[in-house]
Amino acid sequence: MTETDQPAALELRGLGKFYSLYARPQDRLRQSVAGGLTALMNRLRVRSGRPTKTAPTFYRPFWALRDLSLSVARGETLGIVGQNGSGKSTLLQLVAGTLQPSEGEVVTRGRIAALLELGSGFNPEFTGRENVFMNAAILGLERRQIEARFEEIAAFADIGDFIEQPVKNYSSGMVVRLAFAVSVCVDPDILIVDEALAVGDAAFQFKCLQRIRDLSERGTTLLFVSHDMGMVKTFCHRAVYLEHGRVKAIGDPEAIATQYFYDIRCQQRAGLGSGPEMRPLAALGADARSTAFGDSRAEFQSARFRRTSGTRELFEVGTEIEIEVEFTLAESAPDRIHLAVVIQNTKLLELCGQRFRLHQKETGRTVVRWTNQLAPGEYFVSLRLEERVGQDVFVPLTVQVAALAFSSTWDERLFLGITDPGMRLVNHANHCAISAA
Numbered sequence: 001m002t003e004t005d006q007p008a009a010l011e012l013r014g015l016g017k018f019y020s021l022y023a024r025p026q027d028r029l030r031q032s033v034a035g036g037l038t039a040l041m042n043r044l045r046v047r048s049g050r051p052t053k054t055a056p057t058f059y060r061p062f063w064a065l066r067d068l069s070l071s072v073a074r075g076e077t078l079g080i081v082g083q084n085g086s087g088k089s090t091l092l093q094l095v096a097g098t099l100q101p102s103e104g105e106v107v108t109r110g111r112i113a114a115l116l117e118l119g120s121g122f123n124p125e126f127t128g129r130e131n132v133f134m135n136a137a138i139l140g141l142e143r144r145q146i147e148a149r150f151e152e153i154a155a156f157a158d159i160g161d162f163i164e165q166p167v168k169n170y171s172s173g174m175v176v177r178l179a180f181a182v183s184v185c186v187d188p189d190i191l192i193v194d195e196a197l198a199v200g201d202a203a204f205q206f207k208c209l210q211r212i213r214d215l216s217e218r219g220t221t222l223l224f225v226s227h228d229m230g231m232v233k234t235f236c237h238r239a240v241y242l243e244h245g246r247v248k249a250i251g252d253p254e255a256i257a258t259q260y261f262y263d264i265r266c267q268q269r270a271g272l273g274s275g276p277e278m279r280p281l282a283a284l285g286a287d288a289r290s291t292a293f294g295d296s297r298a299e300f301q302s303a304r305f306r307r308t309s310g311t312r313e314l315f316e317v318g319t320e321i322e323i324e325v326e327f328t329l330a331e332s333a334p335d336r337i338h339l340a341v342v343i344q345n346t347k348l349l350e351l352c353g354q355r356f357r358l359h360q361k362e363t364g365r366t367v368v369r370w371t372n373q374l375a376p377g378e379y380f381v382s383l384r385l386e387e388r389v390g391q392d393v394f395v396p397l398t399v400q401v402a403a404l405a406f407s408s409t410w411d412e413r414l415f416l417g418i419t420d421p422g423m424r425l426v427n428h429a430n431h432c433a434i435s436a437a
């Protein structure tokens, strides 16, 4: 889906947004005076052949977003995640064109509609109908096209006769409904969706999500900001994780959501006074979905299936799987370390797994064995080294997502669902006799 011959719908090249932060209001004035004077002096210096000087600065430079290079395919849904202040809205505004970049460029192909600050483009004195025509024209539709779509837009907004009233008489919910309807009914090529989706009543939200899903299926490229990892995993093909204005990770939404979740857990812990930050590491797996991250105290060195020493294998249902895992632990690593072995499906959804308490003698290399009872299909094995900090609380030190991959095969499948529960008939003859009696 992402790799097509078509040019990308969106390309970001070395994108950055810079702000000058002034400690006091008067510093802004001092800066503009100093800048003007220096420019004037420099002109005189150039004329007299002397070297130019830079103006003194009275501000603290701050990059809200920096070094962002990314290309998004037609029809792709890209999730943008990150903690407060990480640069998500800045990125959306740069793509929407409501902010100008300080460096780099944004290249978009097609019509862009943004669900940002919904309704801010409306003129309160105009009626809903007039605003629909004005906004749709701004989005690039001709009058004939707007006339053809007006009924659809009005029906989607579902605000009844208010469509003929000035927008200043609308409730805030009505404004959002109408703005949303315009944005999604003009068939945008790129749709930018902020958490604005959490607007309106439940029925309207459902309708919006349905519409966004339809647009995505029809080839609209979606940029989707959310703090809700469930939404990101459900909706997005890929996710970018921003931190302090820079890309921290980019890849499979499930892996990014896991990393984001772990970072938050680590920060919560750091708030209690310990735990270094997680950082991306080299992924061991051969699959494109493999990602790895961890802190400096533990790292996986290798992971392989013992039978072939490979990272990808085929096992019949009922046969033994044995994996060998090597890792290093720093002096500073905590004592209560567990190895978690997790089996995931191709969407990286966790199906089953187990934690093992590692004792000192097992550090460095360990072998885990189990019987394959999974239905025929493709699976991944992900690995984590975790510190146990409470009865049910485990904090990851290092994670290898999709380090190993295997196919489960069996031509005579009798069990149902994803795993063989090992059900057996007991006293078969007696049961028949009882029920027959």
Ligand SMILES: Nc1ncnc2c1ncn2[C@@H]1O[C@H](COP(=O)(O)OP(=O)(O)OP(=O)(O)O)[C@@H](O)[C@H]1O
Residues within 6 Å of the ligand: 019, 020, 063, 064, 082, 083, 084, 085, 086, 087, 088, 089, 090, 091
């Ligand atoms: N006009 C501005 N002047 C100075 N700093 C700004 C300005 N606008 C945004 N910033 C800063 O840029 C950084 C990124 O802001 P942005 O709104 O993009 O973050 P965000 O990831 O969308 O956050 P949130 O999840 O809270 O919405 C923040 O530190 C913010 O304070």
